[in-house]
Structures are given as C-alpha cells and as structure tokens.
Amino acid sequence: MTGHVSVDQLRAQLKQVETDLANIRRAAADIRSSVGEAEDPADRGSLIQAADEQDSLADTLAARRDDLMRRIAQAAGD
Secondary structure, eight states, rough: OOOOOOOOHHHHHHHHHHHHHHHHHHHHHHHHHTTTTTTSSSHHHHHHHHHHHHHHHHHHHHHHHHHHHHHHHHHHHH
16 A cells, blocks of 8 residues: 555645535536526536536545545544
8 A cells, every 4th residue: 555644644635635626516516507508408418417527526526535534533543
C-alpha cells in the first residue's frame, strides 16, 4: 500500500474533496437550469444525462468524503 498517511494529509485530501464536491454540485445545478432553455428534445436529453453524470460523480465524491472523515476520526482516536 501507500504506507502511513498523516492526519494532516487526510485533512488536506478532505478539503480538496469538499471543494471538488461543491464544484460538481454547482455544475450539475447549472446544467439542470439550462435544460429548459434547450429547444431540441435531443439537446434536453443530453443535458439531463450530463447532469445525471455529474450527480453520480458527486455521489462518489461524497462517499470519498465520508471515508476520509471516518479515517480522520479513527486516527484522532489512536
């Protein structure tokens, strides 16, 4: 494996994940807000699919955030 990771490193990773998560959620919201502006149904479908993909990525990042938070709490308890 990668060896021992310090609490500070975990916190830095957590901060980055939280920033990425906020950006992805904002991007998904922006995409969804533009769905109504698309005149072509195919364009609307593509926008919805893109927003769904962003939501899926956000779910992955949220799971990563939860794992990092658990690891930080565990390391603080050691």
